[in-house]
Amino acid sequence: MENTLRQKAKGLLESGEVKVVIGYGWNRAKTRTTPVFITDPAEAESLVWNPLCVNNLSLYLTRKFKEIKALGRPAVVAKGCDIKNIVVLMTEGQFKREDVFIIGMTCSGTVYRQELWKGELTPNIMPTKCHNCDVRNPHVADFVVGEKTNFTPPEVPTGMVFDKIKELDSKPQADRWAFWVKEFSRCVKCYACRQVCSLCYCERCITEKNMPQWIETSAHPRGNLSWNLTRAMHLVGRCTFCGECERACPVNIPLNLINQKMIGVVKEAFDFKSGYDEKTHPPMIVFSPDDKENFIK
Amino acid sequence: MADKILKKEKLGALIESVTGKGGRFVAPTTDAHQVVFKKIKSADEVAGDYILARNSFKEFLFPQTEVVAEFTMGKDSVDMRGVEVHAPQTVVFGARPCEAASLAGMRALFTWDFVDEFYTKREENTVVVTVGCTKGDDACFCTTVNLSPESTEGADVYLREAGDSYTVKVISEKGKKFLEAHAAVFGEGKAKEDALFMPEKIKEVDLAKVSARLKDKGHYDDPVWAKLTRKCIGCGACTFVCPTCRCFDMVDEGTAFEGERRKNWDSCQYDTFTLHASGHNPREHQHQRWRNRFMCKFHFYPEKFSSKGCVGCGRCIRVCPVRLDITEVMVEFSK
Structure with missing residues (x-):
C-alpha cells in the first residue's frame, strides 16, 4: 500500500x-x-502507512492553518474516519469538494495511542471507533489505496466507550455529576482538545472572548466544567467520534464518552449521523417542520 | 558522615513523619491510567514502575491557578486585598534529576525584576528528593543538554535505587535538615546501587552551535522554522507539562461587585498570548510561536539567567499529539 x-x-x-x-x-x-x-x-518516498497513522489529518485543511492553505491545493491522506470530518467541513461550507484531493486509505484499524504499539495490531490496543468502523473502505475519495476489506461492524456497537456510557446512564444523576466533576477536575485548560479537533475551526473561540467573559479561563472546577461542557455542546450533531481530543488530552479526560453520548442522542432525535454525506446538512443548522418538539415540557 | 540508606519499606514511615508534622508529601502516583505527581497519604499510592511523571512537579510551586488578590467594587472605589501565600511544608519525592534542574531557571524568573513571593515562599518550603533513573525511553535526552541521571542540580536529596533500599546523598542544607528532621526513618549502611538508564547523547546536537545560531537574528525569518514546525497545532500541551515553562496570565474573575484576581498558567503557543488590543499580532503564525518557545529554552534563558531552559526530560515529545520532536529541531539548528 505504501508504494501505491x-x-x-x-x-x-x-x-x-x-x-x-x-x-x-x-x-x-x-x-x-x-x-x-x-x-x-x-x-x-518519505510517506508511510501503518497502524500508527492515528492523526486525523483533516485538521490541516481547516482555516486555522493559513500557512498550509497558502501552499496551494492539497491532497490529504485520509482513513475513512478522517474522511468523515472532511465531509462535515464541506457540509459546513469550509471548502468545496474539488478544493481537496482525498487519498482514501483502506484501513484495518489503528492503535489507540502510538505508545501502545508493540509491533502488532491486536484488538486490545485499538480504539472503540475501529471495532465499530463502517468506513474501513473510504466512502468519499478521489483515489483509494488498498484492497477492499469485507469487515462489517457489529450490529450493536461494542467496546469500552459504549460499555462505559451504559454504565454511567444506569446511575442516578448525582453520581453522573460526581463522575464528571472528578474527571474535569484534572483539566489543565491547555485546550489541546480544541486545537487537535478539525471541527473546532473557529478563529476566535468562545473561551478567548472576555468582553463579556463567557467561560472562566482558570483551571478550577467551575472554569473546567464550563469549558468542557461548552465544547461538547458545540460538537453536537457534528462530532464524528474520531477520538483525537481524547488522544491529545494530556490528562486523560475521557472525552470520547461525552462525544459518543451526544452522537447517540442526535441519532435518536434526528436519525442523523455526521460525516457520511456531504449533501445532507447537519440537524443543528437546519430547521424542519418535522423536528420533534417533545423536549418542550 | 556515614553512608545513609532508606529502606523502601520505610517509605510509609517517611510519609507519616512528613505529614504528621503537617507537611504535604508529593509523589508520582497512578491516576486515570497515568503516573502523575499528586499529594499522597500512604506508601501504596507511590508509583514504583515509571519513567517519569506525566506532569512536572512545578504545579506544587506554581499552581495552575491561584488567587493572588481579592476585590470588592464600591460605589466609586475598588477595595483590593492581598491574600496570604499558601506555602505549606512540602516534600516532592521521586522527581527525576532532569526536572529538578529546572528550579534554577524558575527562581531566576520569579526573582528577576520582582520577587514573586507566591513562588519563592513555596519553593523555600519545598524539599526536592530526586531518584536516579533506572528506566527511560526514546524521548529522554538529558545527556544531550549536559545533564544525566546522576545530576543533582536543584535537588536537596538525591537517591539511587539499590534493591530493596535507596542510597541517600544529601545535596543541600535544606536536604541536611530534612534528614535530621526525619532521622528515625533513615538508616546507616551501604547497598549495591542498581544500574542507571543513560539516554544516548544525540551526537548531531551541538548546543553551542544552537545557541550561536539563535543569537544571530538572521535565523528569524528562516523558512526552516515553518518547514520544521508547520505541523504544530498550537495546543500548548508541551508548555503545560514542561518543568521549565512558567508563563502566566492574570485574570479577574467574579461578578460586577466582587471577585478574585487569579494567576493562571498561560502558553506562548496560543495566538492570544501576544495578540495586541489593536488586533495586531507580532507572532501571527504558529511557527513563530514555536520559534519563541525554542528560543526561550536555548537562547533567552541561557543568556539572561545563565540557567538551563531545557532539561531534556522529553515530556513535550511524549505529550505532543503530532509528535513534534524538539530534538529534531535541535539537530537542524546544530548544522
Whole structure:
C-alpha cells in the first residue's frame, strides 16, 4: 500500500494537480508517525502507512492553518474516519469538494495511542471507533489505496466507550455529576482538545472572548466544567467520534464518552449521523417542520 | 558522615513523619491510567514502575491557578486585598534529576525584576528528593543538554535505587535538615546501587552551535522554522507539562461587585498570548510561536539567567499529539 501511496503522491505533485500532500512520515527514530507536508515529488518516498497513522489529518485543511492553505491545493491522506470530518467541513461550507484531493486509505484499524504499539495490531490496543468502523473502505475519495476489506461492524456497537456510557446512564444523576466533576477536575485548560479537533475551526473561540467573559479561563472546577461542557455542546450533531481530543488530552479526560453520548442522542432525535454525506446538512443548522418538539415540557 | 540508606519499606514511615508534622508529601502516583505527581497519604499510592511523571512537579510551586488578590467594587472605589501565600511544608519525592534542574531557571524568573513571593515562599518550603533513573525511553535526552541521571542540580536529596533500599546523598542544607528532621526513618549502611538508564547523547546536537545560531537574528525569518514546525497545532500541551515553562496570565474573575484576581498558567503557543488590543499580532503564525518557545529554552534563558531552559526530560515529545520532536529541531539548528 505504501508504494501505491507514494507513487500517487509523486504523480499528483509532478502533474501539479496538487501543491502539497498532507500525509504521515516517520519521526527521527522511526518509532512514531508524524504529519508531513510533501511539496517536492522526490520527498514522496518519505510517506508511510501503518497502524500508527492515528492523526486525523483533516485538521490541516481547516482555516486555522493559513500557512498550509497558502501552499496551494492539497491532497490529504485520509482513513475513512478522517474522511468523515472532511465531509462535515464541506457540509459546513469550509471548502468545496474539488478544493481537496482525498487519498482514501483502506484501513484495518489503528492503535489507540502510538505508545501502545508493540509491533502488532491486536484488538486490545485499538480504539472503540475501529471495532465499530463502517468506513474501513473510504466512502468519499478521489483515489483509494488498498484492497477492499469485507469487515462489517457489529450490529450493536461494542467496546469500552459504549460499555462505559451504559454504565454511567444506569446511575442516578448525582453520581453522573460526581463522575464528571472528578474527571474535569484534572483539566489543565491547555485546550489541546480544541486545537487537535478539525471541527473546532473557529478563529476566535468562545473561551478567548472576555468582553463579556463567557467561560472562566482558570483551571478550577467551575472554569473546567464550563469549558468542557461548552465544547461538547458545540460538537453536537457534528462530532464524528474520531477520538483525537481524547488522544491529545494530556490528562486523560475521557472525552470520547461525552462525544459518543451526544452522537447517540442526535441519532435518536434526528436519525442523523455526521460525516457520511456531504449533501445532507447537519440537524443543528437546519430547521424542519418535522423536528420533534417533545423536549418542550 | 556515614553512608545513609532508606529502606523502601520505610517509605510509609517517611510519609507519616512528613505529614504528621503537617507537611504535604508529593509523589508520582497512578491516576486515570497515568503516573502523575499528586499529594499522597500512604506508601501504596507511590508509583514504583515509571519513567517519569506525566506532569512536572512545578504545579506544587506554581499552581495552575491561584488567587493572588481579592476585590470588592464600591460605589466609586475598588477595595483590593492581598491574600496570604499558601506555602505549606512540602516534600516532592521521586522527581527525576532532569526536572529538578529546572528550579534554577524558575527562581531566576520569579526573582528577576520582582520577587514573586507566591513562588519563592513555596519553593523555600519545598524539599526536592530526586531518584536516579533506572528506566527511560526514546524521548529522554538529558545527556544531550549536559545533564544525566546522576545530576543533582536543584535537588536537596538525591537517591539511587539499590534493591530493596535507596542510597541517600544529601545535596543541600535544606536536604541536611530534612534528614535530621526525619532521622528515625533513615538508616546507616551501604547497598549495591542498581544500574542507571543513560539516554544516548544525540551526537548531531551541538548546543553551542544552537545557541550561536539563535543569537544571530538572521535565523528569524528562516523558512526552516515553518518547514520544521508547520505541523504544530498550537495546543500548548508541551508548555503545560514542561518543568521549565512558567508563563502566566492574570485574570479577574467574579461578578460586577466582587471577585478574585487569579494567576493562571498561560502558553506562548496560543495566538492570544501576544495578540495586541489593536488586533495586531507580532507572532501571527504558529511557527513563530514555536520559534519563541525554542528560543526561550536555548537562547533567552541561557543568556539572561545563565540557567538551563531545557532539561531534556522529553515530556513535550511524549505529550505532543503530532509528535513534534524538539530534538529534531535541535539537530537542524546544530548544522
